[in-house]
Amino acid sequence: xxxxxxxxxxxxxxxxxxxxxxxxxxxxxxxxxxxxxxxxxxxxxxxxxxxxxxxxxxxxxxxxxxxxxxxxxxxxxxxxxxxxxxxxxxxxxxxxxxxxxxxxxxxxxxxxxxxxxxxxxxxxxxxxxxxxxxxxxxxxxxxxxxxxxxxxxxxxxxxxxxxxxxxxxxxxxxxxxxxxxxxxxxxxxxxxxxxxxxxxxxxxxxxxxxxxxxxxxxxxxxxxxxxxxxxxxxxxxxxxxxxxxxxxxxxxxxxxxxxx
Numbered sequence: 001x002x003x004x005x006x007x008x009x010x011x012x013x014x015x016x017x018x019x020x021x022x023x024x025x026x027x028x029x030x031x032x033x034x035x036x037x038x039x040x041x042x043x044x045x046x047x048x049x050x051x052x053x054x055x056x057x058x059x060x061x062x063x064x065x066x067x068x069x070x071x072x073x074x075x076x077x078x079x080x081x082x083x084x085x086x087x088x089x090x091x092x093x094x095x096x097x098x099x100x101x102x103x104x105x106x107x108x109x110x111x112x113x114x115x116x117x118x119x120x121x122x123x124x125x126x127x128x129x130x131x132x133x134x135x136x137x138x139x140x141x142x143x144x145x146x147x148x149x150x151x152x153x154x155x156x157x158x159x160x161x162x163x164x165x166x167x168x169x170x171x172x173x174x175x176x177x178x179x180x181x182x183x184x185x186x187x188x189x190x191x192x193x194x195x196x197x198x199x200x201x202x203x204x205x206x207x208x209x210x211x212x213x214x215x216x217x218x219x220x221x222x223x224x225x226x227x228x229x230x231x232x233x234x235x236x237x238x239x240x241x242x243x244x245x246x247x248x249x250x251x252x253x254x255x256x257x258x259x260x
Contacts (some may be wrong), residue, residue, distance in 0.1 A: 074126040085151035138174030149185035
Protein backbone atom coordinates (compact mmCIF):
# COMPACT_ATOMS: atom_id res chain seq x y z
CA UNK A 1 0.00 0.00 0.00
CA UNK A 2 1.28 3.44 -0.90
CA UNK A 3 2.38 5.65 2.01
CA UNK A 4 -0.33 8.29 1.70
CA UNK A 5 -3.20 5.76 1.84
CA UNK A 6 -1.43 3.72 4.51
CA UNK A 7 -1.39 6.75 6.81
CA UNK A 8 -5.11 7.34 6.27
CA UNK A 9 -5.90 3.64 6.86
CA UNK A 10 -4.07 3.61 10.19
CA UNK A 11 -6.18 6.53 11.46
CA UNK A 12 -9.46 4.82 10.50
CA UNK A 13 -9.21 1.39 12.15
CA UNK A 14 -7.96 -0.17 8.91
CA UNK A 15 -10.55 1.10 6.41
CA UNK A 16 -10.39 3.64 3.59
CA UNK A 17 -12.85 5.14 1.14
CA UNK A 18 -12.85 5.04 -2.63
CA UNK A 19 -12.08 8.75 -2.92
CA UNK A 20 -9.18 8.34 -0.51
CA UNK A 21 -7.89 5.52 -2.73
CA UNK A 22 -8.16 7.69 -5.84
CA UNK A 23 -5.79 10.19 -4.27
CA UNK A 24 -3.06 7.53 -4.61
CA UNK A 25 -4.31 5.04 -7.22
CA UNK A 26 -6.14 5.10 -10.55
CA UNK A 27 -9.61 3.60 -10.96
CA UNK A 28 -8.13 0.75 -12.97
CA UNK A 29 -5.72 -0.05 -10.13
CA UNK A 30 -8.57 0.04 -7.62
CA UNK A 31 -10.62 -2.43 -9.68
CA UNK A 32 -7.59 -4.69 -10.14
CA UNK A 33 -6.88 -4.82 -6.39
CA UNK A 34 -10.52 -5.70 -5.70
CA UNK A 35 -10.61 -8.34 -8.44
CA UNK A 36 -7.40 -9.91 -7.14
CA UNK A 37 -8.86 -10.11 -3.63
CA UNK A 38 -6.18 -7.95 -2.04
CA UNK A 39 -8.80 -5.45 -0.95
CA UNK A 40 -12.32 -6.26 0.31
CA UNK A 41 -15.43 -4.10 0.25
CA UNK A 42 -16.85 -3.53 3.76
CA UNK A 43 -19.76 -1.22 2.97
CA UNK A 44 -20.57 0.88 -0.07
CA UNK A 45 -17.52 2.92 -1.03
CA UNK A 46 -15.41 1.66 1.90
CA UNK A 47 -12.73 -1.04 1.78
CA UNK A 48 -10.22 -2.92 3.90
CA UNK A 49 -7.23 -5.07 3.12
CA UNK A 50 -7.98 -8.80 2.95
CA UNK A 51 -5.43 -9.42 5.70
CA UNK A 52 -7.22 -7.06 8.11
CA UNK A 53 -9.85 -8.71 10.33
CA UNK A 54 -13.33 -7.11 10.21
CA UNK A 55 -13.42 -6.14 13.89
CA UNK A 56 -16.33 -4.28 15.44
CA UNK A 57 -14.29 -1.04 15.51
CA UNK A 58 -13.48 -1.41 11.83
CA UNK A 59 -17.08 -2.06 10.83
CA UNK A 60 -18.47 0.88 12.82
CA UNK A 61 -15.87 3.21 11.29
CA UNK A 62 -16.68 1.83 7.84
CA UNK A 63 -20.38 2.50 8.48
CA UNK A 64 -19.61 6.08 9.50
CA UNK A 65 -17.55 6.71 6.36
CA UNK A 66 -20.11 5.03 4.10
CA UNK A 67 -22.97 7.09 5.56
CA UNK A 68 -20.91 10.28 5.51
CA UNK A 69 -21.67 11.29 9.09
CA UNK A 70 -19.25 12.78 11.64
CA UNK A 71 -19.94 10.20 14.35
CA UNK A 72 -21.84 6.98 15.03
CA UNK A 73 -22.50 4.89 18.11
CA UNK A 74 -22.28 1.11 18.11
CA UNK A 75 -25.36 -0.57 19.54
CA UNK A 76 -27.02 -3.94 20.21
CA UNK A 77 -24.88 -6.95 19.19
CA UNK A 78 -22.06 -4.79 17.83
CA UNK A 79 -21.84 -2.93 21.14
CA UNK A 80 -21.91 -6.27 22.98
CA UNK A 81 -18.97 -7.38 20.85
CA UNK A 82 -17.02 -4.27 21.87
CA UNK A 83 -17.86 -4.81 25.54
CA UNK A 84 -16.73 -8.41 25.32
CA UNK A 85 -19.98 -10.24 26.05
CA UNK A 86 -21.35 -10.92 22.58
CA UNK A 87 -22.56 -14.50 22.14
CA UNK A 88 -22.56 -14.41 18.34
CA UNK A 89 -20.16 -12.61 16.02
CA UNK A 90 -21.84 -13.05 12.66
CA UNK A 91 -24.60 -10.47 13.12
CA UNK A 92 -24.98 -7.40 10.91
CA UNK A 93 -23.36 -4.24 12.19
CA UNK A 94 -25.74 -2.28 14.46
CA UNK A 95 -25.33 1.48 14.92
CA UNK A 96 -27.34 4.41 16.25
CA UNK A 97 -27.92 7.34 13.91
CA UNK A 98 -30.62 9.78 12.90
CA UNK A 99 -30.48 9.04 9.20
CA UNK A 100 -31.67 5.90 7.47
CA UNK A 101 -29.40 3.61 5.52
CA UNK A 102 -30.07 0.83 3.03
CA UNK A 103 -26.57 -0.60 3.12
CA UNK A 104 -26.48 -4.41 3.29
CA UNK A 105 -25.29 -5.98 6.55
CA UNK A 106 -25.73 -2.61 8.28
CA UNK A 107 -28.70 -1.90 10.54
CA UNK A 108 -29.25 1.70 11.61
CA UNK A 109 -31.39 2.24 14.72
CA UNK A 110 -32.99 5.57 15.48
CA UNK A 111 -33.42 4.84 19.19
CA UNK A 112 -33.34 7.64 21.71
CA UNK A 113 -30.19 7.52 23.80
CA UNK A 114 -29.04 9.81 26.59
CA UNK A 115 -25.46 11.03 26.82
CA UNK A 116 -24.94 9.11 30.04
CA UNK A 117 -25.77 5.90 28.16
CA UNK A 118 -22.80 6.35 25.80
CA UNK A 119 -19.14 5.69 26.42
CA UNK A 120 -15.90 5.25 24.51
CA UNK A 121 -14.81 1.62 24.18
CA UNK A 122 -11.62 0.77 22.29
CA UNK A 123 -11.79 4.13 20.54
CA UNK A 124 -15.42 3.66 19.40
CA UNK A 125 -18.49 5.41 20.76
CA UNK A 126 -20.90 2.77 21.98
CA UNK A 127 -23.86 2.31 24.29
CA UNK A 128 -22.71 1.50 27.82
CA UNK A 129 -22.60 -2.06 29.07
CA UNK A 130 -25.93 -2.05 30.95
CA UNK A 131 -27.84 -0.42 28.08
CA UNK A 132 -26.25 -2.83 25.61
CA UNK A 133 -27.12 -5.94 27.62
CA UNK A 134 -30.76 -4.89 28.03
CA UNK A 135 -31.10 -3.93 24.35
CA UNK A 136 -29.90 -7.37 23.31
CA UNK A 137 -32.06 -9.06 25.98
CA UNK A 138 -35.13 -7.30 24.58
CA UNK A 139 -34.58 -8.04 20.92
CA UNK A 140 -32.59 -11.27 20.56
CA UNK A 141 -33.97 -14.79 20.67
CA UNK A 142 -34.49 -16.10 24.20
CA UNK A 143 -31.41 -18.38 24.20
CA UNK A 144 -29.15 -15.63 22.87
CA UNK A 145 -30.70 -13.05 25.19
CA UNK A 146 -30.15 -15.21 28.29
CA UNK A 147 -26.60 -16.06 27.22
CA UNK A 148 -25.88 -12.34 26.78
CA UNK A 149 -27.19 -11.49 30.25
CA UNK A 150 -25.13 -14.32 31.77
CA UNK A 151 -22.03 -13.09 29.93
CA UNK A 152 -22.68 -9.51 31.06
CA UNK A 153 -22.90 -10.59 34.70
CA UNK A 154 -19.69 -12.59 34.34
CA UNK A 155 -18.00 -9.45 32.99
CA UNK A 156 -18.79 -7.74 36.27
CA UNK A 157 -21.85 -5.67 35.36
CA UNK A 158 -23.89 -5.37 38.58
CA UNK A 159 -27.35 -6.91 38.52
CA UNK A 160 -28.66 -3.70 40.11
CA UNK A 161 -27.40 -1.70 37.12
CA UNK A 162 -29.18 -4.06 34.72
CA UNK A 163 -32.38 -3.85 36.75
CA UNK A 164 -32.23 -0.04 36.76
CA UNK A 165 -31.63 0.04 33.01
CA UNK A 166 -34.51 -2.38 32.46
CA UNK A 167 -36.86 0.03 34.23
CA UNK A 168 -35.99 2.68 31.66
CA UNK A 169 -37.27 0.36 28.91
CA UNK A 170 -40.59 -0.54 30.52
CA UNK A 171 -42.65 0.58 27.50
CA UNK A 172 -40.38 -0.80 24.82
CA UNK A 173 -40.75 -3.95 22.78
CA UNK A 174 -39.30 -7.01 24.48
CA UNK A 175 -39.38 -5.59 28.02
CA UNK A 176 -41.29 -8.60 29.36
CA UNK A 177 -38.79 -11.06 27.87
CA UNK A 178 -35.84 -9.12 29.27
CA UNK A 179 -37.43 -8.97 32.74
CA UNK A 180 -38.08 -12.72 32.78
CA UNK A 181 -34.58 -13.61 31.61
CA UNK A 182 -32.88 -11.23 34.02
CA UNK A 183 -34.47 -13.22 36.85
CA UNK A 184 -32.92 -16.39 35.43
CA UNK A 185 -29.51 -14.96 34.56
CA UNK A 186 -26.55 -16.06 36.67
CA UNK A 187 -22.98 -14.81 36.80
CA UNK A 188 -21.65 -18.36 37.02
CA UNK A 189 -22.99 -21.57 35.53
CA UNK A 190 -24.53 -23.87 38.13
CA UNK A 191 -22.76 -27.12 38.88
CA UNK A 192 -25.11 -29.95 38.13
CA UNK A 193 -25.42 -32.57 40.85
CA UNK A 194 -26.70 -35.86 39.52
CA UNK A 195 -27.83 -39.02 41.23
CA UNK A 196 -26.68 -42.41 40.16
CA UNK A 197 -29.29 -44.71 38.67
CA UNK A 198 -30.91 -46.95 41.18
CA UNK A 199 -29.64 -50.48 41.43
CA UNK A 200 -31.15 -52.61 38.64
CA UNK A 201 -33.01 -54.74 41.18
CA UNK A 202 -34.94 -51.69 42.40
CA UNK A 203 -37.76 -52.54 40.05
CA UNK A 204 -38.16 -56.09 41.35
CA UNK A 205 -41.61 -56.27 43.04
CA UNK A 206 -40.46 -58.30 46.04
CA UNK A 207 -37.39 -56.14 46.75
CA UNK A 208 -38.54 -54.99 50.18
CA UNK A 209 -39.48 -58.53 51.10
CA UNK A 210 -36.09 -60.07 50.59
CA UNK A 211 -34.32 -57.08 52.14
CA UNK A 212 -36.39 -57.71 55.29
CA UNK A 213 -35.97 -61.48 55.20
CA UNK A 214 -34.19 -63.41 57.89
CA UNK A 215 -31.33 -64.39 55.54
CA UNK A 216 -28.33 -62.47 56.83
CA UNK A 217 -26.68 -62.50 53.40
CA UNK A 218 -29.61 -60.57 51.94
CA UNK A 219 -30.16 -58.14 54.83
CA UNK A 220 -28.03 -55.32 53.47
CA UNK A 221 -28.68 -51.98 51.80
CA UNK A 222 -27.88 -51.33 48.21
CA UNK A 223 -25.47 -48.41 48.31
CA UNK A 224 -25.76 -47.74 44.59
CA UNK A 225 -29.29 -46.34 44.93
CA UNK A 226 -29.70 -42.55 44.70
CA UNK A 227 -26.19 -41.69 45.92
CA UNK A 228 -25.13 -38.18 44.79
CA UNK A 229 -22.25 -38.25 42.34
CA UNK A 230 -20.62 -35.98 39.81
CA UNK A 231 -19.41 -37.00 36.39
CA UNK A 232 -15.83 -38.12 36.11
CA UNK A 233 -13.23 -36.28 34.00
CA UNK A 234 -14.05 -38.40 30.96
CA UNK A 235 -17.77 -37.53 31.12
CA UNK A 236 -18.84 -40.89 32.55
CA UNK A 237 -20.89 -41.09 35.69
CA UNK A 238 -18.74 -41.17 38.80
CA UNK A 239 -19.52 -44.71 39.86
CA UNK A 240 -18.02 -46.05 43.11
CA UNK A 241 -17.28 -49.53 41.78
CA UNK A 242 -13.83 -50.50 40.52
CA UNK A 243 -13.34 -49.85 36.82
CA UNK A 244 -16.87 -48.38 36.72
CA UNK A 245 -18.51 -51.79 36.60
CA UNK A 246 -22.23 -51.55 37.18
CA UNK A 247 -23.99 -53.66 39.83
CA UNK A 248 -25.35 -56.92 38.53
CA UNK A 249 -28.40 -58.89 39.51
CA UNK A 250 -28.03 -62.55 40.36
CA UNK A 251 -30.37 -65.37 39.28
CA UNK A 252 -32.43 -64.89 42.42
CA UNK A 253 -32.95 -61.17 41.75
CA UNK A 254 -30.49 -60.06 44.44
CA UNK A 255 -27.60 -57.58 44.07
CA UNK A 256 -24.29 -59.25 43.33
CA UNK A 257 -21.08 -58.61 45.27
CA UNK A 258 -20.17 -55.42 43.34
CA UNK A 259 -22.94 -53.60 45.24
CA UNK A 260 -21.66 -54.49 48.71
